[in-house]
Amino acid sequence: MPELPEVETFIRELAPELNGRRITRARVFWPGVIAFPTDEEFVTAIAGARFDRFERRGKYMLFGLDDPRTLIVHLRMTGKLQLAPAAGPPAKHEHVILDLDDGRNLHYQDPRKFGRFWLTPTPETVLAKLGPEPLGPDFTPAYLIDKLAGRKAPIKALLLDQRIVAGIGNIYADETLYRAHVHPARPAGNLRADEVARLHAAAQDVLQVAIERCGSSLGRSNLQNYIRPGGEQGGFQEEHNVFRKTGQPCPHCGHPIERMVIAQRSSHYCPVCQPDTR
DNA sequence: ATAAGGCCCTGACCGC
DNA sequence: TGCGGTCAGGGCCTTA
Numbered sequence: 001m002p003e004l005p006e007v008e009t010f011i012r013e014l015a016p017e018l019n020g021r022r023i024t025r026a027r028v029f030w031p032g033v034i035a036f037p038t039d040e041e042f043v044t045a046i047a048g049a050r051f052d053r054f055e056r057r058g059k060y061m062l063f064g065l066d067d068p069r070t071l072i073v074h075l076r077m078t079g080k081l082q083l084a085p086a087a088g089p090p091a092k093h094e095h096v097i098l099d100l101d102d103g104r105n106l107h108y109q110d111p112r113k114f115g116r117f118w119l120t121p122t123p124e125t126v127l128a129k130l131g132p133e134p135l136g137p138d139f140t141p142a143y144l145i146d147k148l149a150g151r152k153a154p155i156k157a158l159l160l161d162q163r164i165v166a167g168i169g170n171i172y173a174d175e176t177l178y179r180a181h182v183h184p185a186r187p188a189g190n191l192r193a194d195e196v197a198r199l200h201a202a203a204q205d206v207l208q209v210a211i212e213r214c215g216s217s218l219g220r221s222n223l224q225n226y227i228r229p230g231g232e233q234g235g236f237q238e239e240h241n242v243f244r245k246t247g248q249p250c251p252h253c254g255h256p257i258e259r260m261v262i263a264q265r266s267s268h269y270c271p272v273c274q275p276d277t278r
Numbered sequence: 279a280t281a282a283g284g285c286c287c288t289g290a291c292c293g294c
Numbered sequence: 295t296g297c298g299g300t301c302a303g304g305g306c307c308t309t310a
Contacts, residue, residue: 001302074305076304077302078303111289114287153280153281157282170302170303264284
């Protein structure tokens, strides 16, 4: 599932390919994917625009056009952008195709149909509720201590809350908690300051290395698997310690990794290295 | 304000 | 082999 490192990889790898390219035609095969404006308006309005800016905010991709507008894409669970030579009819689960002026197509595929596109001159309205970037200057230990203070929700749930910090999903929340030796179910407000500081550092370390490894490719099927825009896999799954490793030995102590559900999400942790001190 | 649960989606997987 | 039930989960919504 695409989280911050995967989305960052998409942007980094698409930017040099798309920069300066003009969209000659847009096709939408499932209207629900266009969150704003309507799908018909989207198709008309984006034709002729040229890509010239590329950013990421949390798990959102921002494609700036050569006018005040920005194309925003969120892949949610199973969305994929792939750059390929123009082909014939749309593949299965293909919801958007942008024809480029170099003869290639930008394909959007999403089996679960959770991902969304926005075309807007005011991207801040889409991104308004997001917390700070976890690798940016506003995400400090003091900030995190303040945001968690008094909260009774499990720390895992708050790491997933994009209003607190933007870009962490289920994979990197579990890996962060493991690295910080914090049990996922502990009430966030009960964490000591040094534990929150460890979480802050662990989140930054995990995300930084995951970006260097171009994200995590895993999943039970090719459909769900995260694939980079040119078709290559990421590499960080080889460095996962706990995520989807239930029953396998903890890399540190050897105790079997356990699984529990928190905030309706699977959580994987080592009960020895991440003691439950609730 | 916070916490918890439901919803959207569909392919994979499991048990019979 | 076929079939029904369950699971996966990001963001948004409703409820308490």
